[in-house]
Amino acid sequence: MSDAQPTKKTSRIQQRNRTLILDAALDVFSKHGFRGATLDQIAKQAGLSKPNILYYFEGKEDIHVTLLNHLMDTWLDPLRQIDPGGEPLEEIMRYVRLKLEMSYEFPRESRLFANEILQGAPRMGPHLETGLRPLVDEKAAVIQGWIDAGKLAPVDPRHLIFSIWATTQHYADFEAQIEALMAGERAHDGASAYLDALFRRLLVP
Amino acid sequence: MSDAQPTKKTSRIQQRNRTLILDAALDVFSKHGFRGATLDQIAKQAGLSKPNILYYFEGKEDIHVTLLNHLMDTWLDPLRQIDPGGEPLEEIMRYVRLKLEMSYEFPRESRLFANEILQGAPRMGPHLETGLRPLVDEKAAVIQGWIDAGKLAPVDPRHLIFSIWATTQHYADFEAQIEALMAGERAHDGASAYLDALFRRLLVP
Amino acid sequence: MSDAQPTKKTSRIQQRNRTLILDAALDVFSKHGFRGATLDQIAKQAGLSKPNILYYFEGKEDIHVTLLNHLMDTWLDPLRQIDPGGEPLEEIMRYVRLKLEMSYEFPRESRLFANEILQGAPRMGPHLETGLRPLVDEKAAVIQGWIDAGKLAPVDPRHLIFSIWATTQHYADFEAQIEALMAGERAHDGASAYLDALFRRLLVP
Amino acid sequence: MSDAQPTKKTSRIQQRNRTLILDAALDVFSKHGFRGATLDQIAKQAGLSKPNILYYFEGKEDIHVTLLNHLMDTWLDPLRQIDPGGEPLEEIMRYVRLKLEMSYEFPRESRLFANEILQGAPRMGPHLETGLRPLVDEKAAVIQGWIDAGKLAPVDPRHLIFSIWATTQHYADFEAQIEALMAGERAHDGASAYLDALFRRLLVP
DNA sequence: TATGAATGAGCTTTCATTCAT
DNA sequence: TATGAATGAAAGCTCATTCAT
Numbered sequence: 001m002s003d004a005q006p007t008k009k010t011s012r013i014q015q016r017n018r019t020l021i022l023d024a025a026l027d028v029f030s031k032h033g034f035r036g037a038t039l040d041q042i043a044k045q046a047g048l049s050k051p052n053i054l055y056y057f058e059g060k061e062d063i064h065v066t067l068l069n070h071l072m073d074t075w076l077d078p079l080r081q082i083d084p085g086g087e088p089l090e091e092i093m094r095y096v097r098l099k100l101e102m103s104y105e106f107p108r109e110s111r112l113f114a115n116e117i118l119q120g121a122p123r124m125g126p127h128l129e130t131g132l133r134p135l136v137d138e139k140a141a142v143i144q145g146w147i148d149a150g151k152l153a154p155v156d157p158r159h160l161i162f163s164i165w166a167t168t169q170h171y172a173d174f175e176a177q178i179e180a181l182m183a184g185e186r187a188h189d190g191a192s193a194y195l196d197a198l199f200r201r202l203l204v205p
Numbered sequence: 206m207s208d209a210q211p212t213k214k215t216s217r218i219q220q221r222n223r224t225l226i227l228d229a230a231l232d233v234f235s236k237h238g239f240r241g242a243t244l245d246q247i248a249k250q251a252g253l254s255k256p257n258i259l260y261y262f263e264g265k266e267d268i269h270v271t272l273l274n275h276l277m278d279t280w281l282d283p284l285r286q287i288d289p290g291g292e293p294l295e296e297i298m299r300y301v302r303l304k305l306e307m308s309y310e311f312p313r314e315s316r317l318f319a320n321e322i323l324q325g326a327p328r329m330g331p332h333l334e335t336g337l338r339p340l341v342d343e344k345a346a347v348i349q350g351w352i353d354a355g356k357l358a359p360v361d362p363r364h365l366i367f368s369i370w371a372t373t374q375h376y377a378d379f380e381a382q383i384e385a386l387m388a389g390e391r392a393h394d395g396a397s398a399y400l401d402a403l404f405r406r407l408l409v410p
Numbered sequence: 411m412s413d414a415q416p417t418k419k420t421s422r423i424q425q426r427n428r429t430l431i432l433d434a435a436l437d438v439f440s441k442h443g444f445r446g447a448t449l450d451q452i453a454k455q456a457g458l459s460k461p462n463i464l465y466y467f468e469g470k471e472d473i474h475v476t477l478l479n480h481l482m483d484t485w486l487d488p489l490r491q492i493d494p495g496g497e498p499l500e501e502i503m504r505y506v507r508l509k510l511e512m513s514y515e516f517p518r519e520s521r522l523f524a525n526e527i528l529q530g531a532p533r534m535g536p537h538l539e540t541g542l543r544p545l546v547d548e549k550a551a552v553i554q555g556w557i558d559a560g561k562l563a564p565v566d567p568r569h570l571i572f573s574i575w576a577t578t579q580h581y582a583d584f585e586a587q588i589e590a591l592m593a594g595e596r597a598h599d600g601a602s603a604y605l606d607a608l609f610r611r612l613l614v615p
Numbered sequence: 616m617s618d619a620q621p622t623k624k625t626s627r628i629q630q631r632n633r634t635l636i637l638d639a640a641l642d643v644f645s646k647h648g649f650r651g652a653t654l655d656q657i658a659k660q661a662g663l664s665k666p667n668i669l670y671y672f673e674g675k676e677d678i679h680v681t682l683l684n685h686l687m688d689t690w691l692d693p694l695r696q697i698d699p700g701g702e703p704l705e706e707i708m709r710y711v712r713l714k715l716e717m718s719y720e721f722p723r724e725s726r727l728f729a730n731e732i733l734q735g736a737p738r739m740g741p742h743l744e745t746g747l748r749p750l751v752d753e754k755a756a757v758i759q760g761w762i763d764a765g766k767l768a769p770v771d772p773r774h775l776i777f778s779i780w781a782t783t784q785h786y787a788d789f790e791a792q793i794e795a796l797m798a799g800e801r802a803h804d805g806a807s808a809y810l811d812a813l814f815r816r817l818l819v820p
Numbered sequence: 821t822a823t824g825a826a827t828g829a830g831c832t833t834t835c836a837t838t839c840a841t
Numbered sequence: 842t843a844t845g846a847a848t849g850a851a852a853g854c855t856c857a858t859t860c861a862t
Contacts, residue, residue, distance in 0.1 A: 032324060035241030039836060049844050060836065111323055118316055119237060121381040128385035136386050158386065159399035166375035167368045176326040180333035181341050181363065194364035201406045244853065257826055259854065442734060446650030449832065462847055470832065521733055528726055529647060531791040538795035546796050568796065569809035573782045580781035586736040590743035591751050591773065604774035611816045654857060664823050675857065
C-alpha cells in the first residue's frame, strides 16, 4: 500500500535496531559470558521485545558470532597498521600504545574476546586460523626483518606480540582484580609509562 | 605425624569422592565458566550420580567456591616466596619462571581464575581485598625497597607484578589462540627465554 | 463508567488465563495443601503448560499468596456487614446464616484458609494482624455495646465469633468426616436449624 | 552369639526409639502436613539417622498411619466415656470440658487429625467408617434417648457432636489465628466459660 | 541395630525459541 | 515490524528410599 520503496535494503530503523541489539549484547555477553547471558537481559537492555530481537538475528549464537566478526576487524586494526617502512622501535611502541588505549576505551570488546578464547574459541569459527594467523605471520616476518637488519634486539616476534596483547588487555580483562589492588589510583597513567619502559628496554638493540 | 586422630572423620571414600568431584568440576568450570557448566557434566566426568554430587557439596556454587578457595592458596605461593633477603633480580626472575611453569602445569586453575575475574569476581568474596591485596602490598614494598637501594631499575612495582601475571598466565588463558598461531611449535620453550629477556632487561639497574 | 481507559492493559486472554489458573490452583491447594500441591497438577487442571503458568505468575508461592489475598476480601465480607444500627440478635443470626452458606458454596476457599492457618499461617503475611484483627476488634466492640445495652445475653464477643467460625466452617473443612458419619443425609438442612438454635438460645437476653 | 534371648519381642531400646520417632513425627506432621514433612526433619528431631527411622517403620506413610491409629484411640476416649446411665446434661458438659482440655493439652494431635481430614482423609483408611461411625451412631442414640425422655432440649444429636468438636478443636487447629486476635490474653479461661454457657443454654430442656 | 553412601523420580524454575497476530 | 502468548528442553535441587557394611 502506498509508495513502498523496495524495502530490502535495511531501512533506517532496521539499522538502528541492529545496532541497539549489538550494543546491548556486547554489554551482557562481556559481563556474563555466552552461557551466562540471557536474551531477556539483552532485550531489556536494548529496549526491545525478545521476539523482536529474534526478528533481527537468528538466535543467541547469531548475535554472538556477529559481535565477534565485527570485533575482529577493529580489534586487529592496530596490528595491521604496523608499517614495514616505518621506524621499527617507534612502530612497535605505537602499537603498544594503541593496544593499551583500546583496552581502556573498549574493555567490553576485550572481555568478550577473552571470554571466547578462554573457553576454547568454540564460536570463533575460522577466524583464528584464516583471519588472525596470516596477519600475525606477516607482521612477525616484518619484525624478524627488522631484527635481522639490527634495528631491534633479537627476540621471538610471536612471543613479543603475545606479551603486548597480554599486558595491554590485562587492564581490561582483569579490571576487577586491578581495582581491588589499586584502590583509588587510576591504573591508566602508570600502565602507559610502565609498558613503554618494558618494551623499549627489551627492544633497543 | 600420621597417628590420625578421629577428628572430623572424613572417611577414605569421602575424601576420594570429594577429590573426584573437585577435579571434574575444575575441568568443567575452567572450560565453560560457572554458568556454562552443569552439574550433569560434572557428575558424568566424576563418574557419580548428580544427587551424589549434592551429597558432598551443598550446590553448584559451593563446589565453585571450594575450588576458588583451594586455588588461591597454591596460586599465590610463588609470590609469597619472594624473599626480601634474597638477591633482587634473581628473586623476581625466579618468580617469573615459577609463574610460567604453573601456567603450563595448571592451565585449568589459571582459566578458572581468569573466568571468575573476567566476570567481575562475583564469587571470590573477600579473597581479593583481604587475601590478595595485603600480599601484593607487602611484596610491592619489598620491590620498592630494592629499587630505592639501587638494586633494580626504577619501575612501578604493582605494574611489574601485573605484567608478570599477564604474560605468564596468557599462555594458559589464551591457549586456544596461541595454538592457532603457533601451529605445531611448542610455545613453552620460546616463552621461557622470551620472558626471561623481557623482565631482565627491564630490571637491571 | 466503562469507557475502559488503557490502564494496565490486562488483555482478555490474560484475564481468562489468570482466572483459569487461580481456579485450578484453588482446587489443588485446598485439596493437598501448599507443599502437597504441584505445578504439574495446577497446569493440568488449568489446561495450560507448566511454563505458561509461570508466565502469568512468578512462582508457586505467588499463586498461593494471590489466592489468599483474593480470599480474605470476600471471606470477611459477612463480618463487615454486621450493622451496628441493626437489630442485635438478627444481625448475629444473619451472620451465622451467611457464614454457613459460604461454607457450603465455597468449601475450597474455606479449606485453603484452614490449611494455611493450621500450618501457622506462614504465607498470610500481615493479613491476620493488620487486616483481620482491626475488623474483629471493631465488631467485638459493637457486640459488647449490644450486651451492655441489655440487647444480648452477656457472652465474650470474641469467643462468640470464634465459635461461629468454628461451627460453620467445620462443615466445609471436615467434610470428609461428616460425609462418613452422615452417609446419605445432606448435612446442610440440619446444620442450618441446629446452628440457629445454638446461637439464638445463647444470645437471647 | 552368647545367650541371645529370642529378641522378637521388641527390646527396651526398640520401644524407646519407636516412641522417639512417633513423637518427632507428630511434631513435624502436625506442623507441615504429610507432604510438607520430610524424613530428614523427623530424623533430626528424633536424634536418629534417616535409615534408622526406616528400620523401625516401613516408610513415611507407615509412620503417619501409625500415628493416626494411636491417635484415634485416645481421641475418641472422651466420647466413649459418655455414660448412658449418667445425668444427661452433666454428661454432655463433661464431654465438652474434656474435649477442650484435650485441645489445649494435645494440640499437635488435633492438628494432625485436622490436616488429615482437611485433605480428604486419604490415609485414615477404614477408621472413619468402621471405627468412628459406630461410636457416633451409638452415642447419638443415647442422646436421642435423653431428648425423647425430656431430659435435654430437642436438638439433632449429630450436629450437637459436630459443634462440640468444631468449637473445642478450633482452639488448637486455628491457634495461629487466635493468637493474632487475642494478643496477650490467654484464650483458655474465656473459652471454658463461654463453651459451658453455649451448650448449657442449648440443652437445658 | 545403626548409618554413611548412593540414587531414581520428581520438584520448581529458567530459557531459547516458536506461534499467532 | 513488532509483540503478547506459549512451550520443550533442561537446569539446580529435594526427597523417600535402598545399598552395603
